[in-house]
Amino acid sequence: NRKLATRTESLTPSTTLAITAKAKAMKKDGIDVIGLGAGEPDFNTPENIIEAAYKSMEEGKTKYTPSGGLPELKQAIINKMQRDHGLTYSPSEVIVGVGAKHVLYTLFQVILDPGDEVVIPIPYWVSYPEQVKLAGGKPVFIEGTVDTDFKVSAQQLRSAITDRTKAFILNSPSNPSGMIYTEEELKELASVCKEADIWIISDEIYEKLLYGGATHTSVAQLSGDAKERTIVINGVSKSHSMTGWRIGYACGDERVIKPMTDLASHSTSNPATPSQYAAIEAYEGPQDAVEMMRKDFGERLEAVYPLLAEVPGFRLLKPQGAFYLLPDVTEAVRKTGFGNTDEFAKALLEEANVAVIPGSGFGAPDTIRLSYATELGLFKEAVRRIREFVEKRW
Ligand code: PLP
DSSP states (O other): OOOOOGGGTTOOOOHHHHHHHHHHHHHHTTOOOEEOOOOSOSSOOOHHHHHHHHHHHHTTOOSOOOTTOOHHHHHHHHHHHHHHHOOOOOGGGEEEESHHHHHHHHHHHHHOOTTOEEEEEESOOTHHHHHHHHTTOEEEEEEOOGGGTTOOOHHHHHHHOOTTEEEEEEESSOTTTOOOOOHHHHHHHHHHHHHHTOEEEEEOTTTTOBOTTOOOOOGGGSOHHHHHHEEEEEESTTTTTOGGGOOEEEEOOHHHHHHHHHHHHHTTOSSOHHHHHHHHHHHHSOOHHHHHHHHHHHHHHHHHHHHHHTSTTOBOOOOOBTTEEOOBOHHHHHHTTOSSHHHHHHHHHHHHOEEOEEGGGGTOTTBEEEEOOSOHHHHHHHHHHHHHHHHHHO
16 A cells, blocks of 8 residues: 555655745746845855865775765864864764764664654754654753743753653754853753763754854863763864765764664765765865855854844844844734734745745744845845835834
């Protein structure tokens, strides 16, 4: 019989990709849409990285590699973890996969039994709950709001933990809020995880995109215990503008990395070989492009933050990292007569031709997410349109 698997029933497409696709389709129809939905840097991959991939292919390095990644790439990642965080990992504690997204997918598959719980702070990256559910697990949410800087407390985490809790997900700097946990906050959260003896999954994909003097500490750096229970997730997508190359990795306990590697050997095999050579250059080559992109995003943030903060009915924190703004638009939605933020975002796209991501996909339905990985002039024009849209209906 041709009935689909039950697990497909609750599966929803990524809201980020859905809005971006709709905006692209409108553009194709000749409509002047400004897309602020993008979850990727708008720079090309640095030239030295492209050249390294090209050279590897010319040298015939186009075959399978070990499923968990090339030894040379694992070593480059080990060097990076030492350099950036003072953390020592061995090759058996590292797996390279097809983007951080798929590495996370594989991780949930190996740590969760049906009914196991994972505590996820709101607002969250869209794929965490879906991936937990696909592994048979149950997402348990704790909520950060604009009033708590979109962060959660140790107390909230403690209250959410049950005897089925397996892991807590940390994403700092956060997509979508751009907020960063301080070392003190991380220590408190890590101590709750130690009490409950659960895994910490630390998604650090935005660690290089920091503004206004903000710094990033990996929770794994805090103590021997924190290192042992943390699986660090990272990759080259955001730091080196390499979203399409699909290279991400996890560093952590060999007990987890080994089954992840075995699972990869039956699902993806290795991530694309030329991409792995590119990633070696990303980590071992010059880092000036990383800093150039960070500075550029920082300048854009300075330019656009005040403009967006002035839109009536928008409550906005100044992000410390990543490249997103997450205004709470409760008042704007109410005053413009919409029933909810999804309808507000839909009308914004159809009438003002600005594509933003409604926060319902992040568990924060009072917010919208705008990406400033967008050309500055376009972003300014988008904010002008948003403002006009709101004021017209106010
Ligand atoms: N984690 C977060 C918080 C993200 O925003 C993204 C990308 O949007 C990823 C992970 C996945 O990155 P990739 O699969 O490109 O390595």
